[in-house]
Amino acid sequence: MARAPGAGAVTASAPGKVLLHGEHSVVFGHRALAACLGLRTATTVARRPAAAARVRLCLPAVALDARVPAAGLWRAARDAGAAWRHPRRLDHERLLRAVDELLAARAAAWGGAQRDAARALLYLAAAVLADAPDGPGALRVSVRSELAVGAGAGSSAALAVSAAAALLRLRAGAAADARLVSAWAFSCERIAHGAPSGVDNAASAFGGLVAFRRGEEPRALALRVRLRVLLVDTRAARRTSAQVARVAERRARWPAAVDATLQACGHVADAALEVLQQLSDAPGGSGERYAALGELWDANHCLLAALGVSHRALEHVRALAAEHGLAAKLTGAGGGGYAIVLVPPAADAARVRALRDALEAAGYLVTDTLLGGDGVRVHDTPDESDEPDESDESDEPDEPVALEATDS
Numbered sequence: 001m002a003r004a005p006g007a008g009a010v011t012a013s014a015p016g017k018v019l020l021h022g023e024h025s026v027v028f029g030h031r032a033l034a035a036c037l038g039l040r041t042a043t044t045v046a047r048r049p050a051a052a053a054r055v056r057l058c059l060p061a062v063a064l065d066a067r068v069p070a071a072g073l074w075r076a077a078r079d080a081g082a083a084w085r086h087p088r089r090l091d092h093e094r095l096l097r098a099v100d101e102l103l104a105a106r107a108a109a110w111g112g113a114q115r116d117a118a119r120a121l122l123y124l125a126a127a128v129l130a131d132a133p134d135g136p137g138a139l140r141v142s143v144r145s146e147l148a149v150g151a152g153a154g155s156s157a158a159l160a161v162s163a164a165a166a167l168l169r170l171r172a173g174a175a176a177d178a179r180l181v182s183a184w185a186f187s188c189e190r191i192a193h194g195a196p197s198g199v200d201n202a203a204s205a206f207g208g209l210v211a212f213r214r215g216e217e218p219r220a221l222a223l224r225v226r227l228r229v230l231l232v233d234t235r236a237a238r239r240t241s242a243q244v245a246r247v248a249e250r251r252a253r254w255p256a257a258v259d260a261t262l263q264a265c266g267h268v269a270d271a272a273l274e275v276l277q278q279l280s281d282a283p284g285g286s287g288e289r290y291a292a293l294g295e296l297w298d299a300n301h302c303l304l305a306a307l308g309v310s311h312r313a314l315e316h317v318r319a320l321a322a323e324h325g326l327a328a329k330l331t332g333a334g335g336g337g338y339a340i341v342l343v344p345p346a347a348d349a350a351r352v353r354a355l356r357d358a359l360e361a362a363g364y365l366v367t368d369t370l371l372g373g374d375g376v377r378v379h380d381t382p383d384e385s386d387e388p389d390e391s392d393e394s395d396e397p398d399e400p401v402a403l404e405a406t407d408s
Contacts, residue, residue: 010044010166011044011045011379012043012163012165012379013043013379014041014157015036015037016039016041016158017037017154017200018034018035018231018340019331019332020227020269021265021272022034022199022266028262029213029214030213030263031266034200035208035227036372036375038370038373039146039147040145040147040158043141044142044166045125045163047129048138053074054067054068054138056139056140056141057118057122059114059142059143060143060144061143062111062117068103073098074130075130076094077130079094080092082128084131085180087127087184092190096123096191099123099126116156116191117143119191120192121143121159125141125163125167127184128164129171141163143163145158153338156193157185157200157201160189161205168180168184178205178206182202185204192240197214199212199218202218204376206375207374207376208223208372208373209371209372221273224280227372228371229343229369230352230356230367232328232338232364233337233364234313234336234337238333243333244333246307246335247308261303261306265300268296268299275296286345290345294326297340298329304329304330309335310334310335314339318339324358326342326351327341327342343368356368
């Protein structure tokens with residue numbers, strides 16, 4: 001349902017994702033398979049007319065509450081060619097420099113997760129709303145998330161997708177096409193990750209299962225299969241950029257060997273897609289196919305470990321899963337973060353429960369969930385408490401309240 005652009009509040013939510021296959025190899029042109037999670041991030045953007053452009057960021061997941069004057073940023077966005085329908089026309093680097101200049105003094109004490117989130121949200125807000133006919137006004141951007149930050153479940157993409165969808169709805173008066181949302185989210189992902197593959201934002205925007213190859217449009221897979229997994233947060237912190245750099249360094253030293261490993265990852269992804277198609281076409285005889293999928297998960301993890309992106313906690317999760325007759329692999333960039341354990345429909349419930357108990361006893365966080373489901377959603381009944389109020393435009397200093405600042 002369309003709504004008039006301008007003042008008001010809009011909430012959009014988007015799922016996290018797991019990579020089933022294609023970690024790191026997707027950067028080098030091989031297929032990736034991603035599935036969205038049942039865990040979501042919701043972003044509410046509230047806007048009303050105001051004389052002074054200002055953005056308030058309310059981000060409890062990264063312990064940040066900050067007020068930022070934004071008139072100069074809006075001007076910079078217009079100078080950089082911002083137009084909400086055309087993300088590729090924007091001079092990305094020019095606008096990002098303006099964001100960084102704005103935050104240079106204010107963000108000196110912030111952690112990496114706080115800086116990344118603030119940069120992404122200010123960039124998106126300026127790019128989408130800078131040419132609004134009634135001016136930028138006062139914004140409050142509030143984020144709630146069920147996803148751990150920096151753990152490999154697409155938390156930054158879910159933030160970018162949900163924020164882009166809310167901002168576009170506010171600007172245009174109607175829900176934007178998922179491809180436009182994904183394109184803006186990809187620009188946002190470049191801020192944190194430099195040269196992202198695009199699979200995270202595509203999976204979050206489109207939902208379900210997505211096949212992706214760099215340089216091609218993501219393809220939503222019409223598969224009637226919902227994989228049950230144990231999503232295991234190892235609580236081992238890592239940064240995607242560091243793991244990408246690790247693979248690049250190893251490839252510079254041993255190009256032929258690393259390229260062969262990456263190619264093998266691509267072959268595994270191709271084989272896994274065939275198995276998933278078979279599961280969708282004939283769900284009744286799934287036992288053998290789930291066993292084949294488990295073998296491919298094991299192979300994919302070992303190839304990633306050969307690239308140097310595993311972690312002792314991830315290997316521990318795999319060992320525990322193997323003890324209980326189940327397959328597991330890292331998901332995302334590796335180096336810590338999340339692992340996924342495949343739970344076939346015929347898996348013994350007591351054995352799955354015992355594995356979950358063992359994982360939790362080892363200090364890991366475990367979520368039993370289904371992969372697939374909805375992508376980005378725009379909600380027509382936003383929380384009225386998120387409307388901007390006079391406190392968002394106060395003359396108090398613009399220094400942020402940043403509690404327990406942490407790097408992701």
